[in-house]
Structures are given as structure tokens and as C-alpha cells.
Amino acid sequence: MPPIFKNIEVGVEDIGDHMAQYARRHNALPQPRRTLIGSLRGTKILLATPLLRWYLEHGLVVTKIYQIVQFLPKAVFKQFGEEVSDARREGDKDPSKSIIADTMKLIGNSAYGKTVTNKERHLNVQVCTDDKVFQLVNDPFFKNLTPLGSDMYEVDLHKRVIDLDLPLQIGFFVYQYAKLRMLEFYYDFMVKFVHPDDFEYCEMDTDSAYLAISGDSLDDVIKPDMRATFELEKHLWFPRTDTNEHKQYDKRTPGLFKLEWEGSGIVALNSKCYYCFGSEKEKVSCKGVNNRSTQLTKENYLKVLKTGSKVEAQNMGFRVWKNQMQTYIQEKTALSYLYIKRKVNEDGVSTRPLDV
Template sequence: MSPKLIPNLYNKTKYVTHYQNLRYYMSKGLQLKKIHKILQFEEKPWLKPYIMLCTEKRQQANNAFEKDFWKLMINSLYGKSIENKRKHCEVKFLNDRADVIKATRKPLFDQFCILDENRAIAKLRKSKVLLDKPIAVGFSVLEFTKLYMYQLHYDTFKAHYGQKISLVYTDTDSFIYHIQTENLYRDFAYFANIMDFCDYPKDHFLHSNENKKKLGYLKDETNGDPIIEIIALKSKMYLIRSVNNERKTAKGIQKHVVKSQILRDDYRNCLYNEELYRHTNHELQSKNHIIKAISTEKISLSPLDDKRWAIDNINTHAFGHYLSKYEI
């Protein structure tokens, strides 16, 4: 089993973070023992004109394709900024045995694929790698994302609801909360300055285009359709059932399999009865330039969330939580 990155509350050594994040963590009680290195830099909103242009175009879009296109034009910057150019390679087509022998003798030779008796494709590592990607930019984007999410959770929602709110599920840019309140949508009106209600039904009292597609604003994923059941098994594996809709996810399983073969009761059995479910993906794969029909059986629903310390079937702690050591 390969190593896995797991959020935890253990002590950190040589942890790399942005100074704004560190300042916020310390305001919440983090104890800083030692600083190993500080990188000094100059801050400028040099991408702001481009980001604002894409945001404006997205606001003006009239169809889903254009909205997704301009969103991708913004999000792709993050991926390209942290691109690992050390993984790039050179591919050469070899037309006779002499070329194959010559290629395999090179110190940069990695592997080759035989096409037929006289032809092959060789993969070679690059002799020179130009490290010209602004990794610090991508790092900062991720740090600011974490900072904004922490600020929303602790300074906005926890500060407002106190013990009446609990976190059910979270991802990079989303929260699922269990909130004890008389009227959730009346509460949303209180948070109108940080929320985008443009996709709400036009006859809904919260509908507004004031914050339409603006950066950093929260959206209600069900758009005013009250959630009546959530079964969150682990990351990318959950069921959300609202009054008029149902959303199922199972990471690594094809969408049509999730839609037609995985049932609502399967999620319940997995959670309460600790049932493990497997389903089969059918797909076409090209290997050695030969297209094959492949069937792969995968775990679709699992009661084991190996990134959290389970207290019972519902509640969990982070690894390193001060209570976890008493629950072994």
C-alpha cells in the first residue's frame, strides 16, 4: 500500500506554510516552537486583471459550456503553476533494430514499447529540465484556500451558531453542516454578504443576482431544495438526498454504475451494518496501441474511512486528537 496524506493533529516538524496562515493558526492557539527558514518575497496582485476578466466573462455567459470554460480558464492556472517538469520525457519512434539498440544504450533510456518486428517506441528521460514553473504561486493559492475555509468555519459559522453546528463533511472548497436552527433560509439571509443566490428559483425570497458568479462567494449546492438525509462514508463517497433530488458519489466508479446499480439503501447498509460493496467498471483501454475491453472490480462503498479515527458509525476524530488515545 502506498503512503497516504492524512490530515492530523500531531506535532509538525519543518512544516511549510504561508505567513498569513501561520499568523491565523497562532491566533487559534497553535504553539510555534521553532522557525527553520523564512523566504522573503514581494506581494503584488499581478494576476488580478486576468482573473477579473475571466470572472466577468463567466458572469455574462448564457450557457453551461461557457460558464465551465471561463471557470476552467481560472482554475487551470493553479495546476500549471505546480506542474512537475521533472516528469516530462522524450518519446522517439524507432524504425529498425539498429535504432532500438542505439536507444537502449543511452544513459537516459527509460523503457520502450515494441510495435512489431522492426518498429518500437522508446521513452527517454530529458537531458535538461528547465524549472520555470512558479511553484510558489500554486502553493500560495492552496494556502489561501485553506485559510479562507478555516476563517469561514471558525470565524463565521462556528462564531454564529456555537454548539448548534457540527461539520459532517468537507472538501477543498465545500462544507456540509448539520445545523440546529428554526429556519435555515432565514439564516442564509443573514449570510447574504458572503453568498451567491443567483441559481435559486426566481420565485424564492433569497434569489438575487447581486453576487452572481463572484469570486469567493458561497453557494447552496441544492439551491433552496432542503436536504433531508446525508450519508457521508468518506472522501468522495457520499449520498445527499433532498426533497426533490438525490446525489450519489463513489470515487473511482463510473457514473452510470453509481446511478443505476448503487442504491440508497446500499449507503445505509454500508454505514450502519458495515457492509462492503464492490462494483465492476467496463471500459476500453489502449495498451501497446491495442484497444481492449477491460472489466475491473473495485470497492464502491466502504465503511472504513482510513483518514479519520472512528468513534462510532457516525462520529469521528482527526488522528492526533487529544481524545483519541482514550478510545483504543
């Protein structure tokens, strides 16, 4: 796993022969696309001190420093984090408090998401008919037009005034700590305690990872000569299991890794687009498409993986227009074979890092 995460523009020439042939054949990547990738090098990357320290300890070479931003750190939101965790623990103990626990989870997650919102991307959205669409299209702040059917259109307009008033540094540090913890788990835990032949990363997000292992559980694949050390350090990575009280408490402790799902297989087509199967409850993810869509089946995921085809799906929604509720249906590509974050090998399944 390349340890340096960066946002860059990726073009057809970067994604390897196998995926490049597919992209050219289907005109799937006519222009370079900006995306987040893992790499072995980076230029002009903003790094928080804890993450930079970890990089240096693991062999990173810094060739140039452009700017240093120094400030006095204070744990001003420590109490907020503790209140969220405590409320979720109470929800685990008492089902009658589950709605409070779920609400606090939402508050905790939305607080982070709001701090890293790019307000420059916010738009004014208007739904109109033929008689007004030409006026809006000729507006100097016009950005995009989407037909909704029945002579209805959705018009996106840039905002005339943008207030840049969010504490971006808070969200930035939370994101950097998340990157640090995921890197620590891979390099300081998995590589240390599990032989590379016994595990493979299938999918990874900001705070989660799906791993294929050669045993029924992670305990089964620990290196024999590292078993004693693993037992001593396990509590640093996973919730304690010595007592039920410790288990329930650590379940809601930030920074510890919890087992959320396990099964026999996963079809991972893209970021936030995968199908997990082989358990009592299968897990489905497809960004931008309702998970209840009838198109999100194991068979369709496998069909895309094996044939390179794509699967369309419908999103249904509603808009208020002239004090009336209007429903609409959007057709969009749900499952696509195109993958540009890594080079896909000729077998169409395994991948290797981009050389950018």
C-alpha cells in the same frame, strides 16, 4: 475541527480501537498510508503569511522556524480571475453564452490544478500483449503491471527525463488561501453565530463543506443575541440578496459561500465518497468510480455504513492499440468502510480527531 492540515502516514495504531479492529479483521491497512488530516500540531509545515497570521491570531504557538522564503508579491493573475468570473456571470444572464461560461470555468480550474501538478509522479503508460510484457517488466524504469484481460496488460514506467518547470508557488498560495477561507468560515462564522448544538460538519473538501443543522436553513439557527451582527456581516460570507442584480453578481464572486445543495440527509463514508438525499436531485460522489454506476445507491452506502461490508463496481474505458480501439473493464472497490482521517467512535458514525 482541528485547524492544522498536514500530510502524514497513518497506521492501524493511530485510528482508534473501533476502526483498528475492522482494519485488522479485513487486513485493510497492512501498511501505514499517507493521507491529509486535520490536527492540533504540526512539524515542518510550509505556511503562507496570511494563513500563519490567522493561526497566530487564534492562539497558535510557533516553537521553531526552520526557513523563511521572501518574495515581492504581485497580482499578476488578477485580470485572469476577473475574466473567468465575468464570463460566468455573462453565462448566467444569457443562456446562449453558457458554453463560454463553462469553458472559462474549466480554464480557471485547470489553470490551478496544473500549477500544483507533481510531475515526478508522471508515468509512461503502455498497453501490450504477452509477447512484449516481459521486456517491459525487465525495463529498469518499470513500476507497475495491470492485467486488462484477453492477454492484454497495462505497464507503467517511470519517465527517463522530468522537467520541473511549473510555478508551484502560485498553486501553493491558492491552496493556502482556500484553507484559510475554510478555517475562517468555521471559526469566525459558524462558531461565532451558531451554537455548537445546532450544527455538525459531515464532510469537507478544499473549497466546500456539508453541514447538518437543526433548522430548515442557516438563518434559522443563528444565535438570537447575534442576529443583528449577523445581518451586518452576512455579505462578507454569502452573496447579497437585497437585489437580483447583486445576487447574480455575487454568485460568481470568489471567496463567498454559495448554497449548492440542500436536503434531509447524507451518508459520508470517506473523503469524496458520499450520498446526499432528501431533495429533488440526489447528489452522489465516489472518487475513481463513474457516478452513473448502478452500485452507487443510497441502499449500498447505508449497507456499508451499517455492516462494514464493501461494494465493488466496474469502470469501463478504452485504449488505442495498433490503430485499433480496445475497450476494457476494471473491477475496483467503490465503497469501503475503512476511514483513517479521524477516529471513528464505537457507534460507527461519529468521529473525533486523530492524536498524531
